[in-house]
Amino acid sequence: xxxALALVAGCTSPSQTTANAAMVNxxxxxxxxxxxxxxxxxxxxxQMSNEEAAKISARVSALGAQRRAGTISEAEYRRLMAxxxxxxxxxxxxTLKEIEN
Numbered sequence: 001x002x003x004a005l006a007l008v009a010g011c012t013s014p015s016q017t018t019a020n021a022a023m024v025n026x027x028x029x030x031x032x033x034x035x036x037x038x039x040x041x042x043x044x045x046x047q048m049s050n051e052e053a054a055k056i057s058a059r060v061s062a063l064g065a066q067r068r069a070g071t072i073s074e075a076e077y078r079r080l081m082a083x084x085x086x087x088x089x090x091x092x093x094x095t096l097k098e099i100e101n
Contacts, residue, residue, distance in 0.1 A: 044099045060084070 063080055066072040 045095060 063072070063077065067074075067077045
């Protein structure tokens with residue numbers, strides 16, 4: 001019995017299977033409705049380069065070193081840190097506004 005089923009299953013060609021699937025569920029083709037998820041996407045903005053990241057890291061490290069060495073006042077250190085914190089807090093929203101415009 002299993003051999004007969006295997007023989008019958010082998011008689012179906014791929015084109016018949018595809019045609020049968022389209023007849024059974026013609027609404028399955030939604031290519032006009034849904035976006036093509038296989039298409040390559042492009043970033044809305046450029047990603048930070050390694051050089052930019054290194055530059056920011058060096059700036060923060062230098063600021064910490066100046067604080068430890070006492071070459072910068074505590075008030076100036078706090079002002080610069082507040083400036084960097086504000087940039088970090090608002091950068092995402094500012095970039096999103098720039099992308100949307």
